[in-house]
Amino acid sequence: MKPSSRTLADLGEARFLQRLRRVIDPPRAGIVGIGDDAAVFPVSKGSVLLTTDTMVDGTHFLRHWFRPEEVGHKALAVNLSDAAAMGGGPQFALVSLILPGEMPVHAIERFYRGMRRLARRVEVAIVGGNVAEGPVLSITVSLLGTFPHGDPVLRSRASPGDHVFVTGQPGWARLGHRLLDRGLGRRPSSTGRSRLRRPDLWRERRSTAVAWRRELARSSPGATSALRRFLAPEARLAVARGLHLYRPTAMVDVSDGLGRDLFHLAEGEKGIVIDRNRIPLSAGFKRLAEALGEDPEETALSGGEDYELLVTLPPETAERLGSRAVLSGTPLTEIGIVSTDRGVWHHRGDTPRRLSPSGFQHFRSLRSP
Amino acid sequence: MKPSSRTLADLGEARFLQRLRRVIDPPRAGIVGIGDDAAVFPVSKGSVLLTTDTMVDGTHFLRHWFRPEEVGHKALAVNLSDAAAMGGGPQFALVSLILPGEMPVHAIERFYRGMRRLARRVEVAIVGGNVAEGPVLSITVSLLGTFPHGDPVLRSRASPGDHVFVTGQPGWARLGHRLLDRGLGRRPSSTGRSRLRRPDLWRERRSTAVAWRRELARSSPGATSALRRFLAPEARLAVARGLHLYRPTAMVDVSDGLGRDLFHLAEGEKGIVIDRNRIPLSAGFKRLAEALGEDPEETALSGGEDYELLVTLPPETAERLGSRAVLSGTPLTEIGIVSTDRGVWHHRGDTPRRLSPSGFQHFRSLRSP
Numbered sequence: 056m057k058p059s060s061r062t063l064a065d066l067g068e069a070r071f072l073q074r075l076r077r078v079i080d081p082p083r084a085g086i087v088g089i090g091d092d093a094a095v096f097p098v099s100k101g102s103v104l105l106t107t108d109t110m111v112d113g114t115h116f117l118r119h120w121f122r123p124e125e126v127g128h129k130a131l132a133v134n135l136s137d138a139a140a141m142g143g144g145p146q147f148a149l150v151s152l153i154l155p156g157e158m159p160v161h162a163i164e165r166f167y168r169g170m171r172r173l174a175r176r177v178e179v180a181i182v183g184g185n186v187a188e189g190p191v192l193s194i195t196v197s198l199l200g201t202f203p204h205g206d207p208v209l210r211s212r213a214s215p216g217d218h219v220f221v222t223g224q225p226g227w228a229r230l231g232h233r234l235l236d237r238g239l240g241r242r243p244s245s246t247g248r249s250r251l252r253r254p255d256l257w258r259e260r261r262s263t264a265v266a267w268r269r270e271l272a273r274s275s276p277g278a279t280s281a282l283r284r285f286l287a288p289e290a291r292l293a294v295a296r297g298l299h300l301y302r303p304t305a306m307v308d309v310s311d312g313l314g315r316d317l318f319h320l321a322e323g324e325k326g327i328v329i330d331r332n333r334i335p336l337s338a339g340f341k342r343l344a345e346a347l348g349e350d351p352e353e354t355a356l357s358g359g360e361d362y363e364l365l366v367t368l369p370p371e372t373a374e375r376l377g378s379r380a381v382l383s384g385t386p387l388t389e390i391g392i393v394s395t396d397r398g399v400w401h402h403r404g405d406t407p408r409r410l411s412p413s414g415f416q417h418f419r420s421l422r423s424p
Numbered sequence: 425m426k427p428s429s430r431t432l433a434d435l436g437e438a439r440f441l442q443r444l445r446r447v448i449d450p451p452r453a454g455i456v457g458i459g460d461d462a463a464v465f466p467v468s469k470g471s472v473l474l475t476t477d478t479m480v481d482g483t484h485f486l487r488h489w490f491r492p493e494e495v496g497h498k499a500l501a502v503n504l505s506d507a508a509a510m511g512g513g514p515q516f517a518l519v520s521l522i523l524p525g526e527m528p529v530h531a532i533e534r535f536y537r538g539m540r541r542l543a544r545r546v547e548v549a550i551v552g553g554n555v556a557e558g559p560v561l562s563i564t565v566s567l568l569g570t571f572p573h574g575d576p577v578l579r580s581r582a583s584p585g586d587h588v589f590v591t592g593q594p595g596w597a598r599l600g601h602r603l604l605d606r607g608l609g610r611r612p613s614s615t616g617r618s619r620l621r622r623p624d625l626w627r628e629r630r631s632t633a634v635a636w637r638r639e640l641a642r643s644s645p646g647a648t649s650a651l652r653r654f655l656a657p658e659a660r661l662a663v664a665r666g667l668h669l670y671r672p673t674a675m676v677d678v679s680d681g682l683g684r685d686l687f688h689l690a691e692g693e694k695g696i697v698i699d700r701n702r703i704p705l706s707a708g709f710k711r712l713a714e715a716l717g718e719d720p721e722e723t724a725l726s727g728g729e730d731y732e733l734l735v736t737l738p739p740e741t742a743e744r745l746g747s748r749a750v751l752s753g754t755p756l757t758e759i760g761i762v763s764t765d766r767g768v769w770h771h772r773g774d775t776p777r778r779l780s781p782s783g784f785q786h787f788r789s790l791r792s793p
Contacts, residue, residue, distance in 0.1 A: 093475035106462035111558035
């Protein structure tokens with residue numbers, strides 16, 4: 056048997072865990088990492104945050120779309136995004152895997168390498184986790200963070216008069232999803248999906264398996280950005296840190312889609328009014344959306360999994376920032392205002408109309424048509 | 425449709441989460457709980473522990489063996505046990521579920537009630553979590569704890585001359601597993617398991633579904649204890665706290681089985697010598713083991729999932745405790761000593777013989793014959 060085709064079941068749990076320890080960074084001084092009953096590390100007095108998110112094969116990712124490294128990256132990134140949206144600094148992660156016995160060991164190692172690369176970059180220590188056998192590959196990351204730059208920023212604390220900003224260009228991830236779903240100009244089936252076999256990027260030889268992905272990236276201008284944003288999103292940690300100086304009143308990350316996530320900021324005795332003319336639509340984004348037959352504005356509003364941030368700033372600091380700014384290298388666009396009328400409203404310079412949360416279809420990576 | 429037969433897919437994610445909030449305790453003052461991007465709570469300066477464990481339907485539990493409340497209890501208890509084995513006090517938990525859409529909502533609520541009952545008893549706050557859709561019911565609990573009673577107790581710090589103790593009666597859980605596996609005197613199939621249909625305790629009406637379990641509990645003297653220890657184990661938190669006064673040098677919980685877990689204490693430049701005559705074998709345990717055709721001593725050594733503790737104490741405090749003691753209501757039995765010879769050794773008053781880790785079959789709840 057070639058080493059590369061060895062499965063988890065071939066290797067056995069004990070030897071698999073030994074191999075994993077070589078992939079995961081050894082614990083820093085003062086930290087008890089993998090190998091004891093629990094991880095132990097020091098914290099300073101103050102608040103900590105704890106968050107968790109799960110990715111399930113077939114629900115949140117598909118093995119013919121995502122390379123193992125990308126799943127490792129994304130499973131950590133979605134948790135980093137939750138930490139960023141609280142104004143926190145992520146520090147320690149636990150990784151719990153459910154793995155089918157027939158999973159190739161090299162794919163799991165590639166998964167961990169993708170996660171490790173991101174963890175090193177954002178200085179998060181992977182201090183422990185768990186490996187369980189089960190029929191469906193699933194990843195749960197739990198993340199602990201602290202608040203070195205200021206108090207936690209909750210989603211409920213916006214006040215009427217605050218200005219609403221969004222980072223970057225929401226909607227890219229949706230275009231990446233569309234590209235993968237349509238494939239390479241193959242004849243779609245009656246459900247709108249290609250029926251042609253696509254390679255399992257977790258099993259097949261790297262060179263063969265990524266060829267179609269490379270081709271897809273070259274298929275349209277902007278395709279590379281869209282694919283990257285869907286397959287390996289970046290959490291907006293740096294801009295969240297930079298925003299502390301502007302005393303944000305509320306913050307939330309855009310995981311369900313801009314339209315739906317605005318409702319989180321509108322909870323309580325207040326509402327949000329957005330100006331549709333201000334929704335960021337970059338030239339490259341518009342070009343790709345139109346090439347894919349999508350309405351750019353609708354895509355920006357309803358597309359999810361971008362992991363951009365929605366933030367409210369008090370009027371004084373909002374004016375200081377300006378309505379189109381760049382902070383820590385990330386564009387920030389003012390798109391609306393917090394009002395006293397409950398709900399989420401939109402206008403184009405005319406009378407605001409009320410939005411219904413069901414007006415934005417929930418974007419589930421693998422379910423949308 | 426009767427409310428009790430409603431599934432997760434019928435109810436939809438948003439309404440399901442609303443219902444869950446009624447089942448989970450509201451956050452205490454000063455804590456941000458379920459509903460924001462992450463949970464936030466205060467900690468004192470010092471060390472914290474973080475641990476996680478996963479239970480997968482079909483691997484770690486079966487729905488015709490475990491009631492939903494028991495799975496909720498056990499998913500938390502196995503994490504509490506890891507905290508106890510570090511000498512830590514558990515404080516905050518996150519609960520991540522993977523749920524099939526056809527899962528009845530009332531079963532998930534019962535799952536949470538079982539977990540909540542235990543969480544309240546040990547004063548752990550469930551501060552957040554995640555619900556994801558997927559084909560196989562899986563539960564990952566992550567637990568944060570602190571060290572209010574002393575320093576962390578690692579598994580690697582035993583020294584030659586220390587005395588080795590075990591809490592309670594290891595092996596009970598294995599007998600509970602045996603009882604469930606054999607069922608009620610039904611004719612076993614060629615694999616040794618009953619082929620007769622047993623009820624899915626997550627779907628059927630409570631009264632019908634638990635009847636066979638009640639009958640099973642009555643089938644042998646000691647059956648109730650054995651079933652409880654397998655289905656709803658208790659973490660040894662109180663005795664772990666009490667042990668701090670005896671300055672434990674190393675501690676580990678017995679999840680894989682006494683024989684296998686002794687190897688964790690023997691890691692490094694030392695070994696463990698156990699006296700087989702001292703392995704605790706209570707009268708009730710022996711009676712049930714023999715009724716089930718099992719060797720009591722072998723069951724105590726190889727049975728897993730008991731969540732007892734193995735602890736090493738320095739000679740001074742070991743003598744103060746005595747070789748058969750009761751601490752915080754839990755029996756503690758001295759079973760051996762830490763030696764300078766690497767490995768795990770056993771004797772019956774004669775020359776010690778070396779044990780091999782493979783000499784103890786790993787006990788996987790649902791795999792053992």
